[in-house]
Amino acid sequence: MGINDIARQVKEASIKLAAMEAEHKNRALAQIARSLTERENEIVKANQEDLKRSVKENLPEPLLKRLKFDQSKIADGVDGINSLIKLEDPVGKTLLSTGLDDGLELYKVTCPIGVIGVIFESRPDALVQISTLCLKSGNCVLLKGGSEAMATNRILADVITKATEEAGVPANWLKLMETRAEVSEMLKLDEYIDLIIPRGSNDFVRYIMDNSRIPVMGHADGICHCYVDEAAGLDMAVNIVVDSKTQYVAVCNATETLLVHEKAAAGFLPLLKDALEQKQVVITGCPRTQKIIPVAPATEQDWKTEYLDYKLSIKVVDDVDEAINHINYYGSGHTDSIITESEENAARFMALVDSGNVFWNCSTRFSDGFRYGFGAEVGISTSKIHARGPVGLEGLVIYKYKLIGKGHVVADYSNRVKTFKHNKLDKKFPL
Numbered sequence: 001m002g003i004n005d006i007a008r009q010v011k012e013a014s015i016k017l018a019a020m021e022a023e024h025k026n027r028a029l030a031q032i033a034r035s036l037t038e039r040e041n042e043i044v045k046a047n048q049e050d051l052k053r054s055v056k057e058n059l060p061e062p063l064l065k066r067l068k069f070d071q072s073k074i075a076d077g078v079d080g081i082n083s084l085i086k087l088e089d090p091v092g093k094t095l096l097s098t099g100l101d102d103g104l105e106l107y108k109v110t111c112p113i114g115v116i117g118v119i120f121e122s123r124p125d126a127l128v129q130i131s132t133l134c135l136k137s138g139n140c141v142l143l144k145g146g147s148e149a150m151a152t153n154r155i156l157a158d159v160i161t162k163a164t165e166e167a168g169v170p171a172n173w174l175k176l177m178e179t180r181a182e183v184s185e186m187l188k189l190d191e192y193i194d195l196i197i198p199r200g201s202n203d204f205v206r207y208i209m210d211n212s213r214i215p216v217m218g219h220a221d222g223i224c225h226c227y228v229d230e231a232a233g234l235d236m237a238v239n240i241v242v243d244s245k246t247q248y249v250a251v252c253n254a255t256e257t258l259l260v261h262e263k264a265a266a267g268f269l270p271l272l273k274d275a276l277e278q279k280q281v282v283i284t285g286c287p288r289t290q291k292i293i294p295v296a297p298a299t300e301q302d303w304k305t306e307y308l309d310y311k312l313s314i315k316v317v318d319d320v321d322e323a324i325n326h327i328n329y330y331g332s333g334h335t336d337s338i339i340t341e342s343e344e345n346a347a348r349f350m351a352l353v354d355s356g357n358v359f360w361n362c363s364t365r366f367s368d369g370f371r372y373g374f375g376a377e378v379g380i381s382t383s384k385i386h387a388r389g390p391v392g393l394e395g396l397v398i399y400k401y402k403l404i405g406k407g408h409v410v411a412d413y414s415n416r417v418k419t420f421k422h423n424k425l426d427k428k429f430p431l
Contacts, residue, residue, distance in 0.1 A: 007192035014140040022089035028167035035163040046151040062250035097425040112138035114194035129376035137396035187212035222252025229340030230263040288316035333382040335367035356389035
């Protein structure tokens, strides 16, 4: 069966899934969680096959870390699903209700987007997160993971589809693609697919945008920053920067560039260097940094690079405004944090840094759908559309307007027999 026929089947399933009750969806999610636990050994075995093959193929170490899907990752996935079950159904919420006239009531009600195509990297846990979020939000999904995770993705898709079949979810709500050719074909299927979410590099996201008429929710590079202000507590700053860089380096919300106020640099940088050396972090720095600590010179390219590794570039800046300008020029609009005791500087930073996530006195690693309480995420959007930052359930629904009348016709208003009242109503959609 070709991708066109597969997408058509998924589109047909999306109509049924959109109307599924919250309790039914939650039962299906619970069945997925049970099945992941029951088939744990099969999943781990498949993942080990992927890891062995990828090592032979010299897959970079950061990608190998993302690829690993062991008992601990499965347990995390199950915890995420259980958390998702507890969340309110995002579908069917009344966002607005207006009485256009007596007996003529307008409602703005959330609904699923429909069919979502997601192209993601080597992380098999992304498949679990994305599919369960789509199910909870009433969306059908076409998934394309990296070829390095092929065996793991296959068994995970099998576990999830069989579990949901047992729970009575419409058949064909989830389909797994495996070839680049299928992705190229998918980009042409605007008749069936409502949204594409690519997770990868800026070049990859740009390629998707340039080669499809389907709306794209772009998750680009994670060039994240910490800025240590002159009013920062040095111990706190060291702890936050070390966590932001090293807690898990192979992820998009890890800090890649550190900016330090010139008045804090002499006291802060030697402390940070000692802490980072314990984590085997390679440091590059601007000329002002090199005068304080012995590090390799940073190049223009360093400010534009997502390392996903134990490497950090450091720049000393004159003030908070220079830090803001640097972030807005070189950053990817992902996550940036200021460390300071100055509320004024924090407010300025948080107002002017143009990113989806802007933090004060905390690690950039908090930028995550699960940590935000969204029940995991399908990705982090750096776009400025209906969803920005970690995209959880709320980012996977749109809305429709529903109008209820009692024989009302526009001619009465055109002829001024009746006039609109536009009264705000405190009512939920009644059907």
